[in-house]
Amino acid sequence: MKRFLSLKFLWTLYAVLIAISIVLMLINPNLPMKEIILALTILIVFRQDFTQLISDHPSEQPSHTPRINPKLGWLGLLGLLGFAGIPCYLLSGQSFPFLFFSFFGFFGFFFDGKLSDILRDERFCQNELRANANASRFCIQMIAFCVVISAQLHSSALLPPFLMSSLGLCLGLVKFLQPYLLYRYDQLED
Numbered sequence: 001m002k003r004f005l006s007l008k009f010l011w012t013l014y015a016v017l018i019a020i021s022i023v024l025m026l027i028n029p030n031l032p033m034k035e036i037i038l039a040l041t042i043l044i045v046f047r048q049d050f051t052q053l054i055s056d057h058p059s060e061q062p063s064h065t066p067r068i069n070p071k072l073g074w075l076g077l078l079g080l081l082g083f084a085g086i087p088c089y090l091l092s093g094q095s096f097p098f099l100f101f102s103f104f105g106f107f108g109f110f111f112d113g114k115l116s117d118i119l120r121d122e123r124f125c126q127n128e129l130r131a132n133a134n135a136s137r138f139c140i141q142m143i144a145f146c147v148v149i150s151a152q153l154h155s156s157a158l159l160p161p162f163l164m165s166s167l168g169l170c171l172g173l174v175k176f177l178q179p180y181l182l183y184r185y186d187q188l189e190d
Helices: 002-027 033-049 070-092 096-114 122-152 159-188
Strands: none
Touching: 070 096, 070 159, 096 159, 122 159
């Protein structure tokens, strides 16, 4: 349980720091925010890779998974609103609509719905930890890749939409990958 909470806390802290850095960079482009974001990303990736798994105690968990309606997965179509960021950025210079790409993560409810009301035994808890760790690791590495690419961009006009869209896509990807990998590990790998 400690491992899961530390990953959630780490991911939330990282997302908040990146969002603050992006806002500061948009307010004052002369600040060395690209370097700060790159340093944060490298630190988080190294911290994530060297964290060891801590066993989860099944007595702390509820006995069954919650009931989730898989139709909530259709909310993932709201991610298409991220494409509204292109005309919005061209007309007004606002890049925040690119964060709507994070709504693609709602497609994970399709897999959460398939795992509704399943017994949470020790194997399920281990698969849950494994899925969360792999999804978080993959998405942090994707953010690190996007940050390295953004550090190489020489056009300051392309930087805000690139950072916002990549951040939105990575957040949506981690929210989708966690239930997908859990379903794959628990149901398909026997």
